[in-house]
Amino acid sequence: MKRVCIVGAGNWGSAASMIIARNMKRYDHFENTVNMWVYEEMIDGRKLTEIINTEHRNVKYLPDHELPENVVAVPELLDAVCDCNVLVFVLPHQFLHRTCKTLKGRLPPDTIAISLIKGIDFNEEGVVLMTDMIKNELDIDVSVLSGANIANEIAAGKFCESTIGYADEENATTFYEMFNEKNFRISIVNDIESVQVFGAIKNVIALGAGFCDALEMGNNTKAALIRIGLLEIQRFARKYFGPINDAAMLESCGLADLITTCLGGRNRRCAEAFGRADGKRSWEELEAEMLNGQKLQGTSTCLEVMKILKRDNAVGDFPFMELIHNVAYEGAPISTIVDFPDEHAPA
Numbered sequence: 001m002k003r004v005c006i007v008g009a010g011n012w013g014s015a016a017s018m019i020i021a022r023n024m025k026r027y028d029h030f031e032n033t034v035n036m037w038v039y040e041e042m043i044d045g046r047k048l049t050e051i052i053n054t055e056h057r058n059v060k061y062l063p064d065h066e067l068p069e070n071v072v073a074v075p076e077l078l079d080a081v082c083d084c085n086v087l088v089f090v091l092p093h094q095f096l097h098r099t100c101k102t103l104k105g106r107l108p109p110d111t112i113a114i115s116l117i118k119g120i121d122f123n124e125e126g127v128v129l130m131t132d133m134i135k136n137e138l139d140i141d142v143s144v145l146s147g148a149n150i151a152n153e154i155a156a157g158k159f160c161e162s163t164i165g166y167a168d169e170e171n172a173t174t175f176y177e178m179f180n181e182k183n184f185r186i187s188i189v190n191d192i193e194s195v196q197v198f199g200a201i202k203n204v205i206a207l208g209a210g211f212c213d214a215l216e217m218g219n220n221t222k223a224a225l226i227r228i229g230l231l232e233i234q235r236f237a238r239k240y241f242g243p244i245n246d247a248a249m250l251e252s253c254g255l256a257d258l259i260t261t262c263l264g265g266r267n268r269r270c271a272e273a274f275g276r277a278d279g280k281r282s283w284e285e286l287e288a289e290m291l292n293g294q295k296l297q298g299t300s301t302c303l304e305v306m307k308i309l310k311r312d313n314a315v316g317d318f319p320f321m322e323l324i325h326n327v328a329y330e331g332a333p334i335s336t337i338v339d340f341p342d343e344h345a346p347a
């Protein structure tokens with residue numbers, strides 16, 4: 001019997017809980033109840049977990065949708081994962097390491113996990129994937145799910161697709177059953193690395209798309225920046241993970257996710273506001289004002305990407321990411337976002 005715990009209860013964790021909870025009822029080999037670890041917060045004098053368990057609504061992170069009654073909010077992480085052997089990690093990536101440390105040595109030996117987190121980390125050796133971070137701490141098999149998936153649209157039941165990247169095929173089947181639905185179509189690829197690199201770096205490209213919107217440059221420019229961005233993400237994945245599987249680029253986790261992030265999405269939105277304020281408002285201020293407790297990811301990823309590219313003397317191979325970094329962090333005028341060097345064809 002498999003018993004699922006969702007580790008994280010933000011916008012996407014809450015929307016994902018709706019899909020998972022519905023699918024738990026379709027299969028006998030899953031327990032009906034889905035635990036959801038909620039980082040406790042007080043909302044108008046009440047605990048968020050209490051509100052979720054009585055009103056079946058995450059009033060802070062997914063206020064417009066009811067959660068199924070078999071989703072149970074648990075405030076203590078170790079209580080939430082107790083007796084669960086399938087973990088779904090879905091929290092902003094800056095909290096993952098600490099969360100894994102708390103779980104270390106406390107999980108049943110047959111535990112498997114899937115990460116819905118979009119983000120990557122960096123250490124002295126290079127790029128650290130979220131799946132590596134989980135695996136290194138907890139020594140369990142970890143898959144990844146990523147796609148053109150804006151949580152509010154999924155919660156509203158609008159059709160979309162997503163991609164599961166796996167290492168262990170049997171576990172991929174479990175995750176397919178947990179997530180695949182009529183309006184949430186899953187494809188699976190045997191490629192953990194590129195699925196995650198696309199999911200993380202697209203947030204940097206989305207900043208460029210936001211700057212483009214601030215300048216009201218129009219659709220041709222936006223399309224060109226998406227295309228150039230796609231190639232730079234692919235180049236980044238190849239540089240740090242070798243000859244990766246190009247197929248993932250055309251799955252939902254690749255091009256489709258980049259498009260949706262550059263059209264909607266919080267990174268694009270905040271970057272547009274940053275651009276309209278001519279860089280005079282800080283990212284921290286915009287995040288606090290516009291995101292209601294949600295986290296921007298593109299900005300920290302942008303800084304980390306540039307750090308590693310500088311270390312490896314490779315900035316010149318990523319002209320768009322350099323332009324984005326210069327506008328976001330070096331005070332370069334927003335209009336320079338399309339100042340691609342003549343000698344470097346963007347492709």
Ligand SMILES: NC(=O)c1ccc[n+]([C@@H]2O[C@H](COP(=O)([O-])OP(=O)(O)OC[C@H]3O[C@@H](n4cnc5c(N)ncnc54)[C@H](O)[C@@H]3O)[C@@H](O)[C@H]2O)c1
Pocket residue numbers: 008009010011012013014038039040061090091092093095116117118119149150151152293294295297
């Ligand atoms: N929201 C989306 O549409 C979407 C879609 C696909 C993927 N993702 C990815 O899913 C992941 C989670 O994003 P989200 O949108 O669900 O989160 P969110 O930004 O909506 O919510 C923030 C979450 O962080 C929690 N939190 C705050 N402080 C914490 C702490 N100290 N320790 C642990 N948790 C803390 C909050 O309780 C809340 O659950 C991210 O990697 C994101 O990129 C999001």
